[in-house]
Amino acid sequence: MMSTAIVARHTSLGESDNRALASVFAAYTVSATLWLLFATAVGVLLAYKFSAPDFGRGAWLTFGRLRPIHTNATFYGWASLALVGTAYYVAARSSGTRLYSTRLAWVGLALFNLAAVAGTVALDLGYNDGNLEYREWPWPIRLIFLAALVVTAWNLLATVSRRSTQEIYLSNWYILGGVLWTCIIAIVAILPWYQYGLGQVSVSGFYMHNAVGMWFTPLALGIFYYALPKVLSRPIYSYALGVFAFWTNLVFYPIIGAHHFLFSPLPWWLQTLAIVFSVAMLVPVWGGSANFLLTMRGHLRERAHSYPLMFIFVGVVGYLIGSTQGTLEAFRSLQEVWHLTNFAVGHSHLTMYGFVTFAIWGGVYALLPLATGKAPSQLGLGLHFWMALVGSFIYVISLSIGGTVQGLDWIHGLPFIQSVVDMQPYYVWRGIGGSLMFLSHIVFAWNVWRMTYGRAGDSGSPIIGPTGAEVAP
Amino acid sequence: MSKPAISELVLIAGGSTLVYAVLALLMGVLPGIELSKTPPGSGVEPLTALQAEGRGVYVASGCSYCHTQQVRPLEQDKVFGRPSAPGDFAYATPELLGSERTGPDLTNIGARQPSAVWQFIHLYNPRAVVPESIMPAFDWLFDVVAAAPAGATVVPLPDKFAPSLGVVVPSHRAEALVAYLASLKQTPMPASGRESQTAKPVIAATTTASIADSAPAADAENALKGKASFTTNCSACHQANGEGLPGAFPPLKGNAAVNDADPATHIRAVLYGVHGVNIGGVVYPSPMPPFGPALNDADIAGIINYERSSWGNHGTPVTAALVAAERAKGQ
Numbered sequence: 001m002m003s004t005a006i007v008a009r010h011t012s013l014g015e016s017d018n019r020a021l022a023s024v025f026a027a028y029t030v031s032a033t034l035w036l037l038f039a040t041a042v043g044v045l046l047a048y049k050f051s052a053p054d055f056g057r058g059a060w061l062t063f064g065r066l067r068p069i070h071t072n073a074t075f076y077g078w079a080s081l082a083l084v085g086t087a088y089y090v091a092a093r094s095s096g097t098r099l100y101s102t103r104l105a106w107v108g109l110a111l112f113n114l115a116a117v118a119g120t121v122a123l124d125l126g127y128n129d130g131n132l133e134y135r136e137w138p139w140p141i142r143l144i145f146l147a148a149l150v151v152t153a154w155n156l157l158a159t160v161s162r163r164s165t166q167e168i169y170l171s172n173w174y175i176l177g178g179v180l181w182t183c184i185i186a187i188v189a190i191l192p193w194y195q196y197g198l199g200q201v202s203v204s205g206f207y208m209h210n211a212v213g214m215w216f217t218p219l220a221l222g223i224f225y226y227a228l229p230k231v232l233s234r235p236i237y238s239y240a241l242g243v244f245a246f247w248t249n250l251v252f253y254p255i256i257g258a259h260h261f262l263f264s265p266l267p268w269w270l271q272t273l274a275i276v277f278s279v280a281m282l283v284p285v286w287g288g289s290a291n292f293l294l295t296m297r298g299h300l301r302e303r304a305h306s307y308p309l310m311f312i313f314v315g316v317v318g319y320l321i322g323s324t325q326g327t328l329e330a331f332r333s334l335q336e337v338w339h340l341t342n343f344a345v346g347h348s349h350l351t352m353y354g355f356v357t358f359a360i361w362g363g364v365y366a367l368l369p370l371a372t373g374k375a376p377s378q379l380g381l382g383l384h385f386w387m388a389l390v391g392s393f394i395y396v397i398s399l400s401i402g403g404t405v406q407g408l409d410w411i412h413g414l415p416f417i418q419s420v421v422d423m424q425p426y427y428v429w430r431g432i433g434g435s436l437m438f439l440s441h442i443v444f445a446w447n448v449w450r451m452t453y454g455r456a457g458d459s460g461s462p463i464i465g466p467t468g469a470e471v472a473p
Numbered sequence: 474m475s476k477p478a479i480s481e482l483v484l485i486a487g488g489s490t491l492v493y494a495v496l497a498l499l500m501g502v503l504p505g506i507e508l509s510k511t512p513p514g515s516g517v518e519p520l521t522a523l524q525a526e527g528r529g530v531y532v533a534s535g536c537s538y539c540h541t542q543q544v545r546p547l548e549q550d551k552v553f554g555r556p557s558a559p560g561d562f563a564y565a566t567p568e569l570l571g572s573e574r575t576g577p578d579l580t581n582i583g584a585r586q587p588s589a590v591w592q593f594i595h596l597y598n599p600r601a602v603v604p605e606s607i608m609p610a611f612d613w614l615f616d617v618v619a620a621a622p623a624g625a626t627v628v629p630l631p632d633k634f635a636p637s638l639g640v641v642v643p644s645h646r647a648e649a650l651v652a653y654l655a656s657l658k659q660t661p662m663p664a665s666g667r668e669s670q671t672a673k674p675v676i677a678a679t680t681t682a683s684i685a686d687s688a689p690a691a692d693a694e695n696a697l698k699g700k701a702s703f704t705t706n707c708s709a710c711h712q713a714n715g716e717g718l719p720g721a722f723p724p725l726k727g728n729a730a731v732n733d734a735d736p737a738t739h740i741r742a743v744l745y746g747v748h749g750v751n752i753g754g755v756v757y758p759s760p761m762p763p764f765g766p767a768l769n770d771a772d773i774a775g776i777i778n779y780e781r782s783s784w785g786n787h788g789t790p791v792t793a794a795l796v797a798a799e800r801a802k803g804q
Contacts, residue, residue, distance in 0.1 A: 049607075049609070051607075053600075053608060053609055053610070054598075054600075054609075057610060057612070057613075059613045062534060062609050062611070063538070063609045064535020064536055065533075065534070067535055129567065130569075131535060131536075131537040133572065157486060160486075167481070173489075177485070177486070177493075180489070180493075181490060184493055184494055184497050188497050188502060194505030194506040195509065195566070196509040196566050197509065197565050198511045198568070199504070199506065199507070199508040199511070200568045201570055202501075202505055203501055204568060210501075250489055250493060250496075251492065254496035255496070255500055257500065260572065261543075261570065263545035263546060263547060264545070264570060265543070265556075265558055266508070267504075267508075341573075342573075345573070411549045414701060415701050416552070416705065417603060417606070418704075420575070420576075420607060
């Protein structure tokens, strides 16, 4: 049975501790999966509206209300919950201890969900705090999210401080950093006193980039640093490089937010500074990516049948390409073409999907079976992987080409409506890609069910044997 | 648990959080404090209560997910107005600069499209005036009533978009939203002082060269440019088929001024706008905005020649020089 294998490795931990950790991890993952299904169902409807604007009429289904529901449900419901659930597992396991407080984890889960439900309802009723990316929820609801974050930070800190190891494993650097920094971001976003007119524009630039780069990026990287050695049974290529990437990411990332407002009336020096540090971001991005790729080097082919590894591999490549693309987009010469076009929507999906979401899936598929002793079928993994990969390829490429066409139409001085007409085929392709992505999420939900409520013992996973015990590679 | 282990936790969690707090202060809060003090540009006024309410409807409906309110100092943005200046945003909280331009920029929409009637028709169903539009219909901001109450605006919809029974009147929220859109007018570019330091000169992209050249070889190209300028500036009201919208916007097809051998009335209408004039027996409620400030003589000549030679019209062609002459006479 599952517990015999795990207890064998963590003799100091009781069976009830393991079961508690597994149920926390499973509950966060299940909850996140439901949000993923909801957020991407809304996303598919939105994609459809670009070709059929009169489909789904009325205030509650209008584009301008569903659009922030899609982005916020993805941000707060799906990615945040999934990453926190995995982070709990990684923090406890890599520290060789039990979770500091199961109760706090449940409280956090309830608060995260309360905030996401309240925020979704508020947006659909038209209570939008100002169309400012990722902070559309009315601020009292964002306070609930902040409370959930504080609870999570406390629980993770206390867990790591009870570790049985001397060192704090690298994953926990990223996880603790991400949770603590995001508390600061959330506070900066809510306080009103420096957010009037142009002042708010500068805060928006800071916030919208930090909210993804200091929250999702470190947590996803933290998962890579734990799951990758676990799946490969070999240590990370360079621990020191991981530490170096941690500090450079911390110092460079907060400075680049203003690149979202190039050519705006924000001070020119602030925009230029953001461009310079967008280039500097290549240091942690390439350093981190190289570290993961070198860890996998020579082992990808022999384990190509290992879908958890393939998900992580796509996540790493998504991180590398998406972030490098972000640096390129920050140049004024390229912003002249791509700024305000659908190219940016392609970029945000390349990063939030190709990087963050694939990283989560890799982490969940690698670790949740270890926690529950139940694994999804190889068919389910394969269907999920290929539909998500092909779907996101179609999505990103169609919007990248379409966005370029859009930007060139404007530069050529064509009537504006021409850019709307020219986007139509790319919108259709985006819808096709998005639909495939959504179908893959249904398969993912099935796989999550198999890993949580399903039967143990019918597994096709390479890291979990038929009896639910971990296979020694 | 040994002491060094605790201090490592303090260093990583506490140290990095301290570093991040300092950076958040430097890159988030301090620029926010400083820029929040940006004084209003000259002529930039706070919104009235009705306009502010309309801005609320704009935010609640998520308009800025598709419409920006920032004109960049780039050639391709000139069509939306002058480059935005810091003083333009003094009263604009929450900021609505936006990050996507699926639809056109609205910074100066009050000047570019001053007709409330057009805005009402367009909001009720955008495809009633712009067939290719993919904007949602905001018909839920309107009421369908058997007969319009006294003083209410009846939205003059084309038959295809009108309800089968009754008439469409804007709700209070629609009135407020249109009042807000009408308020979006740029003030003249600040000439000097603090603001001009950040307002950079226009950076030339591939430009649409002006149509000053009237050599015969360029005629075909000029005709294409005239049609494009018409699509950009005129067809939202007068429609691509030149027939306008009955009761809302006058037709150009068969229009007396357009077919007149003397082009002065036609030129002056485009240069200075029209309001309250009897056209073919109808006095239209909407004002036509002046295009003299935004377009040069050659562009205006191109538009006029397109109108005078399309839809069966047979007006005599005009030249940029003729437009210049009318411009010199003044309004």
